[in-house]
Amino acid sequence: MNWQSVSMIYRHEMARFFRTIWQSLASPVLSTVLYFVVFGAAIGGRIESVEGIPYAAFIVPGLMMLTVLQQSVSNASFGIYFPKFSGTIYEYLVAPTGWAEVTLGFVGAAASKAILIAVIILVTSFFFVGVHIVHPLWMLAFLALTATAFALLGFVIGLWAKNFEQLQIVPMMVITPLVFLGGAFYSASMLPPFWEQVAKLNPVLYLVSGFRWSFFGLADVPVGVSLMAVGLMIVVLLAAIRWIFLTGWRLRD
Amino acid sequence: MPPIIEIDHLSKQYAGGTRALDDVSLSIEQGEILALLGPNGAGKTTLISIICGLVVPTGGTVRVGGHDIRTDWRAARKLIGLVPQEISLEPFETVANSVRFTRGLYGEGPDEAYLEQLLRSLALWDKRDAPCRALSGGMKRRVLIAKALSHRPKVLFLDEPTAGVDVHLRREMWTVVSDLRASGVTIILTTHYLEEAEEMADRIGVIDKGHLMLVRPTAELMGEFGRKQLTVELDAPLDALPQGWADRGITLSPDGRRLGYDYDARAERTGIGRLLADLNAQGIGVRDVATTQSSLEEVFMSLLENGAEARR
Numbered sequence: 001m002n003w004q005s006v007s008m009i010y011r012h013e014m015a016r017f018f019r020t021i022w023q024s025l026a027s028p029v030l031s032t033v034l035y036f037v038v039f040g041a042a043i044g045g046r047i048e049s050v051e052g053i054p055y056a057a058f059i060v061p062g063l064m065m066l067t068v069l070q071q072s073v074s075n076a077s078f079g080i081y082f083p084k085f086s087g088t089i090y091e092y093l094v095a096p097t098g099w100a101e102v103t104l105g106f107v108g109a110a111a112s113k114a115i116l117i118a119v120i121i122l123v124t125s126f127f128f129v130g131v132h133i134v135h136p137l138w139m140l141a142f143l144a145l146t147a148t149a150f151a152l153l154g155f156v157i158g159l160w161a162k163n164f165e166q167l168q169i170v171p172m173m174v175i176t177p178l179v180f181l182g183g184a185f186y187s188a189s190m191l192p193p194f195w196e197q198v199a200k201l202n203p204v205l206y207l208v209s210g211f212r213w214s215f216f217g218l219a220d221v222p223v224g225v226s227l228m229a230v231g232l233m234i235v236v237l238l239a240a241i242r243w244i245f246l247t248g249w250r251l252r253d
Numbered sequence: 254m255p256p257i258i259e260i261d262h263l264s265k266q267y268a269g270g271t272r273a274l275d276d277v278s279l280s281i282e283q284g285e286i287l288a289l290l291g292p293n294g295a296g297k298t299t300l301i302s303i304i305c306g307l308v309v310p311t312g313g314t315v316r317v318g319g320h321d322i323r324t325d326w327r328a329a330r331k332l333i334g335l336v337p338q339e340i341s342l343e344p345f346e347t348v349a350n351s352v353r354f355t356r357g358l359y360g361e362g363p364d365e366a367y368l369e370q371l372l373r374s375l376a377l378w379d380k381r382d383a384p385c386r387a388l389s390g391g392m393k394r395r396v397l398i399a400k401a402l403s404h405r406p407k408v409l410f411l412d413e414p415t416a417g418v419d420v421h422l423r424r425e426m427w428t429v430v431s432d433l434r435a436s437g438v439t440i441i442l443t444t445h446y447l448e449e450a451e452e453m454a455d456r457i458g459v460i461d462k463g464h465l466m467l468v469r470p471t472a473e474l475m476g477e478f479g480r481k482q483l484t485v486e487l488d489a490p491l492d493a494l495p496q497g498w499a500d501r502g503i504t505l506s507p508d509g510r511r512l513g514y515d516y517d518a519r520a521e522r523t524g525i526g527r528l529l530a531d532l533n534a535q536g537i538g539v540r541d542v543a544t545t546q547s548s549l550e551e552v553f554m555s556l557l558e559n560g561a562e563a564r565r
Contacts, residue, residue: 002327002360004357004360004361004362005357005358005359005360007357008353008354008357008358009357009358012354019345082343083343086341086342086343086344087337087339087341088341088342088343090307090335090337090341091354091355091358091400092358093306093307094305094306094307094330094333094335095330095355095358095359096326096327096328096330096331096359096360097358097359097360098327248309252307252308252309
C-alpha cells in the first residue's frame with residue numbers, strides 16, 4: 001500500500017475544497033435554512049408532531065442525509081472526472097499507485113467534505129430547533145458509512161461519465177428523487193400499507209431510517225437491516241471500482 | 254551492466270482487431286538516448302504506453318530495471334517518468350504544487366531542496382507559484398518534464414516532446430534533454446522530427462505498422478544508409494559535360510559552374526579519385542570541393558520503402 005500517494009490525493013482534493021470554502025459551505029447552509037423556514041416553520045407549524053417528535057426536529061436527520069448524499073456523490077464524481085477531462089488521469093495510471101490507493105484518496109476526501117458540511121448543518125439546525133441526539137456515536141457511524149457509500153457511488157459515476165452532462169444526470173435524476181422518496185421529510189409508517197412496502201425498495205430509506213434512529217431511537221426498519229444495506233452497498237461499489245481499474249474500462253485505451 | 258529495459262516479443266492487438274505492435278524485441282542500455290521514429294500509427298506511442306502501464310499488452314514481456322511491468326509493477330513504475338504527448342496539467346494548480354503532487358503519487362515524501370534544484374534546472378523556479386494555466390507552451394512542457402523527474406526516475410519517456418513547438422523552443426528542449434542525459438537518465442523519445450533524432454539520439458529505432466524494423470547507432474545508420482553528394486565548384490563555367498561523364502552520374506548545374514556527383518560512402522571505390530583525375534586531365538580548374546550527406550529523412554523513407562517491399 002502506497003500511503004504517501006493516498007495522503008497526497010486526499011490532501012490535494014481537500015485543498016481544492018478549502019480554496020472555495022465559502023462557495024462550498026454557503027450553498028448547503030442556505031438550502032438548509034430555507035428548508036427549516038419552509039418545512040419547519042411554515043408547514044411544520046401546522047403539524048404538531050411525528051411519532052411524538054416536533055416536525056422541525058424530525059426533519060433534521062433527513063436534511064443532513066440529503067446533503068451528505070448530494071455532497072458525497074458530487075464531490076467524488078467531480079474529483080475523479082476532472083483529471084479525466086483535463087487529461088491528467090495518466091498520472092494516476094502510470095504511478096506505482098493501485099486502485100485501492102486512488103479510491104481511498106478520492107473517496108476519503110469526498111466523504112470528509114460531506115461529513116463536514118453535514119456537521120455544519122446540524123449546528124445550524126440548533127438555531128431553529130432543539131435536537132437531542134440519543135445515540136451520538138451511532139449517529140457519527142451512520143454519517144461516516146453513508147458518506148463513504150455515496151462517495152463510492154459518485155466515484156463510479158465519475159469513472160463512467162464521458163462528459164459533464166452524464167456527470168450531472170445521475171445525481172439529478174436518481175439520487176435526489178430517492179432521497180425525497182426515502183423518508184427524509186416523513187416517516188414511512190405515515191404511508192398507506194402498500195406504499196410503505198414500495199418505499200422499502202428504496203435503499204435510501206434504510207439509511208435515513210438508521211440515521212433517524214441514532215437521533216430519536218425511532219426507525220422505519222430495524223437498525224441492523226440499515227447497517228447491512230449500507231455495508232452491502234459499500235462492498236458492491238468497491239468490487240465495481242476494482243473491476244474498472246483492473247480492466248481499464250473508460251480509463252485506459 | 255544489464256540493460257535498463259528488456260522488451261521481449263511484445264505484441265498488442267486492440268479490441269477492434271488493430272495490431273499496433275507485432276513481436277517487438279528490444280534492449281535499452283542505461284544512460285543512452287534512444288529515438289523511436291515512425292509515421293503516425295506506427296506503434297511508437299503504444300510501445301511507450303505499454304512500458305509505462307497505460308496500455309495492457311496482449312503478448313510478450315517487458316522488464317524495467319529487472320522488474321516485470323505486470324507482476325512487479327510497483328517497482329518497475331518507480332523507475333519510470335513519462336512526459337506525455339499532450340500538455341495535460343491541472344490549470345489552477347501552481348507549478349511547485351503540481352510537481353509535489355506527482356512526487357507524492359510515486360510514494361516519495363517532500364524534498365524541497367530537490368524541488369528547487371529541479372525547477373531551477375528547467376528554468377521554472379521563478380514561476381513556482383504561478384498557476385499552470387498562466388504559463389507559455391514551452392514552460393508547460395518543462396513543467397511536464399519536472400513532474401516526470403520529480404521522483405528521480407532512471408528512465409524518462411518523452412512522447413513527441415517538441416510536437417507543435419516553434420524552432421526556438423525545440424532547440425531549448427534539446428538542451429534540456431542533453432542535460433538530462435549528462436545526469437545519467439536513460440531517455441527514450443518518440444519523434445516525427447528526424448533532425449531531432451539525428452541531433453540527440455545515440456541509437457535510432459524505426460517502427461512501421463507495429464514492426465520494429467531496425468535499431469542502430471545513429472552514426473552507423475547514417476553511414477550505412479546515407480549517400481553522399483560531391484559538389485565541385487569550377488574556376489570557369491562549362492558549356493557541356495565532357496562525353497561519357499553523364500553516364501557516370503555526374504551532373505552539371507544550369508549555369509555550368511558546378512558539378513554534382515552522387516556516391517555511396519561505403520563503397521570500396523567511390524569514383525571521387527577518378528573524377529578529380531579526369532578534371533585535371535581535361536584542364537578544368539577547380540575552385541572548391543564540398544560533400545553533403547543525405548538527411549535522415551531520406552534514410553527513413555528508404556527504410557520504409559524497403560520494409561514495404563519486403564512485406565509484399
